[in-house]
Amino acid sequence: MSLAALEVLRFERPVLHVLDQALLPGEERWLAIRSLDELTEAIGSLRVRGAPLLGLCGAAGVALAAEVDAGEANLRLAAKRVGAVRPTAVELASGATACLRAVLAVPEMARAAAAWDFCAGYLERRRAEDLALATHGVAVMPRGDVLTHCNTGTLATGGVGTALGVIRAAFEAGRIERCYVTETRPLLQGARLTTWELLRSGIPAVLLPDAAAAALLFSGVVAAVITGADRIASNGDTANKVGTLGLALAAARVGVPFFVAAPTSTVDPGCASGGEIPIEFRAPEEVGGFGGQRWAPGGIAAWNPAFDVTPGELITGIITELGVVEPPYGERLAALTERGRWEGVHG
Numbered sequence: 001m002s003l004a005a006l007e008v009l010r011f012e013r014p015v016l017h018v019l020d021q022a023l024l025p026g027e028e029r030w031l032a033i034r035s036l037d038e039l040t041e042a043i044g045s046l047r048v049r050g051a052p053l054l055g056l057c058g059a060a061g062v063a064l065a066a067e068v069d070a071g072e073a074n075l076r077l078a079a080k081r082v083g084a085v086r087p088t089a090v091e092l093a094s095g096a097t098a099c100l101r102a103v104l105a106v107p108e109m110a111r112a113a114a115a116w117d118f119c120a121g122y123l124e125r126r127r128a129e130d131l132a133l134a135t136h137g138v139a140v141m142p143r144g145d146v147l148t149h150c151n152t153g154t155l156a157t158g159g160v161g162t163a164l165g166v167i168r169a170a171f172e173a174g175r176i177e178r179c180y181v182t183e184t185r186p187l188l189q190g191a192r193l194t195t196w197e198l199l200r201s202g203i204p205a206v207l208l209p210d211a212a213a214a215a216l217l218f219s220g221v222v223a224a225v226i227t228g229a230d231r232i233a234s235n236g237d238t239a240n241k242v243g244t245l246g247l248a249l250a251a252a253r254v255g256v257p258f259f260v261a262a263p264t265s266t267v268d269p270g271c272a273s274g275g276e277i278p279i280e281f282r283a284p285e286e287v288g289g290f291g292g293q294r295w296a297p298g299g300i301a302a303w304n305p306a307f308d309v310t311p312g313e314l315i316t317g318i319i320t321e322l323g324v325v326e327p328p329y330g331e332r333l334a335a336l337t338e339r340g341r342w343e344g345v346h347g
């Protein structure tokens with residue numbers, strides 16, 4: 001497979017460089033992040049986002065903190081702080097914890113260097129896992145056009161992506177002709193980021209309002225739905241960008257397969273079912289306007305969960321870097337996650 005990933009994040013001690021996703025697609029500007037404060041701001045405002053990429057950012061938080069004070073107390077505090085900025089993507093906190101564990105194993109004076117080395121190795125591993133995941137995914141994707149939600153490409157992982165990596169591989173293999181993309185209100189990751197990535201990859205993309213997705217599925221033009229995941233409970237219940245649940249319900253109603261693509265590091269054995277997954281709620285202002293423009297009256301209340309949980313029973317298969325798991329998930333997912341456990345990140 002000849003999939004190439006764009007560069008969206010670079011570790012250059014003592015600076016973390018990231019492509020500012022809040023400005024895309026209008027402007028391609030790199031941010032130089034030099035402190036934990038700058039990093040937490042970038043994560044909170046979605047300049048960097050996407051579950052696997054957040055894992056790398058969690059680890060980078062420890063590296064940035066180690067430049068100031070590599071003592072154990074400070075590093076523990078930094079890992080906790082960065083891991084708490086967004087609660088749903090399990091890898092933000094587990095990436096920070098993994099880096100912390102690695103650096104605490106070396107003498108204090110060697111910790112900052114060890115942390116940056118850890119980050120570089122983590123990115124390499126991520127890239128390799130994305131490619132393996134895409135290979136497994138392409139084998140199960142039916143021929144025909146595909147619908148996806150949010151952004152799960154290079155921007156979200158640092159590699160070729162999860163669901164978008166599968167889509168790219170399937171396009172390259174001649175299995176799909178076009179990709180339908182939901183706009184993904186309220187922060188428009190689909191409209192701004194996924195379309196940008198698909199166009200750069202030469203894949204015909206069709207953008208639709210979130211509210212049109214059920215009608216699209218009922219029209220019969222879509223052969224499969226594929227999304228990413230922020231956290232997968234042991235029983236297969238999956239948290240992903242809000243709107244995913246509606247897609248899964250509509251897909252089940254019309255008999256279209258609904259796939260989740262995520263590395264095994266997204267599975268959280270600490271959550272028995274979806275009800276235990278913490279869901280991030282964001283500011284009401286995000287619903288009432290965008291990019292400095294408001295369209296709802298000031299002071300209006302809003303219900304703005306960033307994620308929802310799709311029951312495992314609605315998921316046709318979970319595509320990972322180690323293979324595809326089909327329901328019933330429980331023990332099958334546990335066996336795969338155990339195999340995928342790698343130093344630190346699965347803790």
Ligand code: MRU
Nearest residue numbers: 049050051150152156228229241
């Ligand atoms: O709020 P975001 O943009 O970080 O949400 C991202 C998603 O929901 C993605 O689908 C998920 O993180 C998987 S990314 C490979």
